[in-house]
Amino acid sequence: MNWKTFLAMLARDAHVARRNVMVLALQTFLQPLMFVFIFGRVMVRSGYMPAAYKSLLLPGIMAISMVFTGVWAVAMPLIAEFQFTREIEDRLLAPMEISWVAIEKVLFGTLQALISGLVVIPAAWLILRPGVGLNLRAPLEFAVVTLLVALFAASGGLALGCSVNQTHIGLMFSMVLTPMIFFGCTYYPWSALNSFPILQKIVLINPLVYASEGLRATLVPQFPHLSLLAVLVVLTLFDALMLVVGLRQFRSKAVS
Amino acid sequence: MGRSARYQYFCMVGIRTLDLRKVYTSAPPFGAGAGGFGAPAQRGKRPKQPKPEIVALDSLSLDVAAGEIFGLLGPNGAGKSTTVGILTTRVRPTGGQAWIGEHDVWKEQVPVKRLIGVVAQRPNLDFSLTAREILVFHGAYFGLDSNERGKRAELLLERFKLTDRADQMVRGFSGGMMQRLSIARAMMHDPQVLFLDEPSAGLDPQTRLLLWEIIREYNKSGKTVLLTTHNMEEADALAHRLAIIDHGRNIALGTPAELKASVPGGYLLRLRFGSSSPELLQTFRSLPGVREVRPVEPAGADVYADRGGSLVPEVASQAAAAGVELRDVHISEPSLENLFLHHTGRSLRE
Numbered sequence: 001m002n003w004k005t006f007l008a009m010l011a012r013d014a015h016v017a018r019r020n021v022m023v024l025a026l027q028t029f030l031q032p033l034m035f036v037f038i039f040g041r042v043m044v045r046s047g048y049m050p051a052a053y054k055s056l057l058l059p060g061i062m063a064i065s066m067v068f069t070g071v072w073a074v075a076m077p078l079i080a081e082f083q084f085t086r087e088i089e090d091r092l093l094a095p096m097e098i099s100w101v102a103i104e105k106v107l108f109g110t111l112q113a114l115i116s117g118l119v120v121i122p123a124a125w126l127i128l129r130p131g132v133g134l135n136l137r138a139p140l141e142f143a144v145v146t147l148l149v150a151l152f153a154a155s156g157g158l159a160l161g162c163s164v165n166q167t168h169i170g171l172m173f174s175m176v177l178t179p180m181i182f183f184g185c186t187y188y189p190w191s192a193l194n195s196f197p198i199l200q201k202i203v204l205i206n207p208l209v210y211a212s213e214g215l216r217a218t219l220v221p222q223f224p225h226l227s228l229l230a231v232l233v234v235l236t237l238f239d240a241l242m243l244v245v246g247l248r249q250f251r252s253k254a255v256s
Numbered sequence: 257m258g259r260s261a262r263y264q265y266f267c268m269v270g271i272r273t274l275d276l277r278k279v280y281t282s283a284p285p286f287g288a289g290a291g292g293f294g295a296p297a298q299r300g301k302r303p304k305q306p307k308p309e310i311v312a313l314d315s316l317s318l319d320v321a322a323g324e325i326f327g328l329l330g331p332n333g334a335g336k337s338t339t340v341g342i343l344t345t346r347v348r349p350t351g352g353q354a355w356i357g358e359h360d361v362w363k364e365q366v367p368v369k370r371l372i373g374v375v376a377q378r379p380n381l382d383f384s385l386t387a388r389e390i391l392v393f394h395g396a397y398f399g400l401d402s403n404e405r406g407k408r409a410e411l412l413l414e415r416f417k418l419t420d421r422a423d424q425m426v427r428g429f430s431g432g433m434m435q436r437l438s439i440a441r442a443m444m445h446d447p448q449v450l451f452l453d454e455p456s457a458g459l460d461p462q463t464r465l466l467l468w469e470i471i472r473e474y475n476k477s478g479k480t481v482l483l484t485t486h487n488m489e490e491a492d493a494l495a496h497r498l499a500i501i502d503h504g505r506n507i508a509l510g511t512p513a514e515l516k517a518s519v520p521g522g523y524l525l526r527l528r529f530g531s532s533s534p535e536l537l538q539t540f541r542s543l544p545g546v547r548e549v550r551p552v553e554p555a556g557a558d559v560y561a562d563r564g565g566s567l568v569p570e571v572a573s574q575a576a577a578a579g580v581e582l583r584d585v586h587i588s589e590p591s592l593e594n595l596f597l598h599h600t601g602r603s604l605r606e
Contacts (some may be wrong), residue, residue, distance in 0.1 A: 002366070008396035015393075016384040077384075087381040090390075090441065093344065094397035095370045256280070256347050 005096040006104055013108045017073075028069045028116045032061045033123055036120035039187070040128045055133040056223055058124050059215035063149060065120045068209060070113030070153020070178065074105050075161030076169075082253055083166055092254055097136075102158055102250040106243065109154030117146055121219075134219055141228060142218035148235040149211040155239055156207075158246030163251050184208025189216060191224040207238040267449040268322035268478055269357035269371055271343060277351035278313040278338050278504070312338040313503035315352065318427055320497075321483060324355075325475050327495030329483040329592060331602070335504035336484035337377055340453045343482070344374045356449055373447035377454045379434035381426045387437055388413065391444050397447035410516050412440040415470065431458045439467065443474065450474060452483040456490055467496055486528070488592035507599045510591065519598050520547035521562040522590035527571065528556040532579030535601060543567065550601075556572040560598065 017024060040057050043049040081088035091101050125132055136142060166173045183203045185193075190213055193200035203209050214231035216223060320326040328336045343346030344356050345365045352359040356368045382390050388409055395405035412417045416436040426434060435458060442450060452471070456464040469493060475481050485491050491498055491513045500508040500515070506513055516522065529536070532555035537605045538561055540549045545567065548560040561567055564587045578592040588594050597603055 002399075004399040005397050008393060008399075011396065012385075012393045017388070053466075075482075085383070086376070086377070086380040087382050089346070089376060090382055090394055091397065092346065093369055093372075093374055095366050095399075096397075097366060108603075134457075253344075255284075256341065 023053030061211040066113040066117040067153040071157040073112040074109035078161030113150035113153040145214040155242035162249035212250035270322040271320035273354040275352035276316040280310040325481040327491040327498040330501040373442035403563040520560040524588040524594040525559040526586040528584035
């Protein structure tokens with residue numbers, strides 16, 4: 001393994017991200033924070049939502065931001081660079097096994113997802129306060145869940161980015177990411193689906209369910225949530241699956 | 257630079273391929289297309305039908321000596337870009353083997369990638385970076401320290417006349433500037449073997465001369481250069497040896513002079529008549545200096561001879577005597593074009 005090359009590619013990505021930091025930030029935070037403002041503040045103060053909704057909402061918003069950021073950070077550059085301009089070629093020709101080019105992208109996407117998740121907490125807290133009952137009893141579990149969610153987002157981005165071409169980007173968002181977000185127990189806990197038993201079973205195939213429920217279990221454990229063990233196991237499986245599929249797609253796209 | 261000078265005597269690196277075969281079952285990548293302008297495949301709806309198989313390379317064997325400038329000459333779709341793709345780890349061969357120096361290209365990709373620099377047919381620059389950053393990051397991928405990266409980038413920017421645009425994003429560069437930057441990038445890590453796929457396509461004549469000078473200079477420091485072209489002038493001017501390939505096969509190999517001498521006579525007269533007349537062609541064969549006469553459908557002939565213009569009056573009077581109208585005469589001086597035509601019956605430009 002050639003670490004110099006790997007680190008140089010990380011440095012390149014960091015350089016490009018720094019250059020686009022404002023655009024990235026707006027893209028990542030504007031929508032979730034507006035949602036937080038309307039649902040967590042406007043609706044709660046006007047009495048349409050119970051005050052407890054603030055605390056319930058925050059982990060879901062965090063999950064959305066992380067998944068959106070990770071997918072965007074990995075998938076979008078890959079889609080662009082695998083176009084007929086083949087911008088990625090200079091990295092494929094660097095003296096390193098080509099799978100590591102993909103792993104570098106995943107690592108960088110994971111870092112971006114982590115940053116966005118950790119920035120959303122204080123930002124949403126500022127918008128929502130007072131009355132957010134964050135209850136971080138098990139920081140280690142929280143860290144592990146956050147890491148697994150970030151890795152899922154980035155490796156999911158790899159799998160999507162290597163399977164979707166530029167003309168289908170819109171479709172990727174409307175057909176994959178939007179349903180994932182709405183059926184991902186982000187704006188409501190899984191237990192809220194008790195009165196929709198079939199839907200409640202079906203949404204279990206959605207990895208975002210485990211992301212939001214896992215963050216709920218570690219940030220606001222006072223609310224009902226899926227068992228943390230189940231969350232950890234399933235998220236690990238999804239991470240592995242996305243990574244394997246993504247790497248395979250990447251290799252087949254990289255070599256003709 | 258000092259480092260490379262020390263190394264060059266120990267690691268002059270050649271290129272070898274043995275029975276290389278490539279069959280594409282999906283649309284070949286741009287610049288490795290079979291035939292014509294490899295327009296990107298229509299995306300989206302694809303009718304269900306058996307995958308078309310395109311044979312791009314059909315048992316191609318080459319042996320490029322270390323320190324040589326070797327040219328691959330052939331029409332579009334001949335397999336030139338596929339050959340470069342395989343030799344640079346970017347295309348998986350369907351059969352056969354390829355080596356850069358001692359390394360099997362497919363099995364030892366990382367050591368191979370260290371030895372090679374690649375200029376693709378279309379500029380594939382990193383659009384998120386400026387010209388200078390492209391060179392500097394490329395140097396970093398190859399493990400150059402930051403001091404050396406900066407210095408080399410500066411030198412190359414100057415050599416390729418890009419200094420005044422060095423800190424601009426390459427998105428706005430003209431095709432020629434992108435091409436120059438691609439070549440500069442390929443030289444950034446001082447590779448032992450340089451691959452140039454149609455390097456002067458889209459360059460103005462002045463820049464082309466600059467490029468030729470740079471390639472010759474690079475080669476003088478002991479580096480091997482493999483370039484593909486369908487420009488005979490370029491092949492003639494640069495290459496020590498040439499392989500002419502067509503339909504994925506090697507059809508002729510030698511120095512430009514040898515290859516040109518291998519065409520009977522050297523001169524080619526392409527004649528077109530009003531009507532076809534085998535008897536007339538027979539009389540041409542007995543004209544002094546004529547080496548070979550090939551009938552061309554529907555009514556014409558390619559006459560290979562060791563003289564050009566002086567043959568025309570004789571041809572014309574023979575035709576008049578036979579009552580056949582001579583409609584068109586085209587004289588080619590000894591050239592690689594004639595050679596290609598002699599071997600394939602087709603023009604390089606067709």
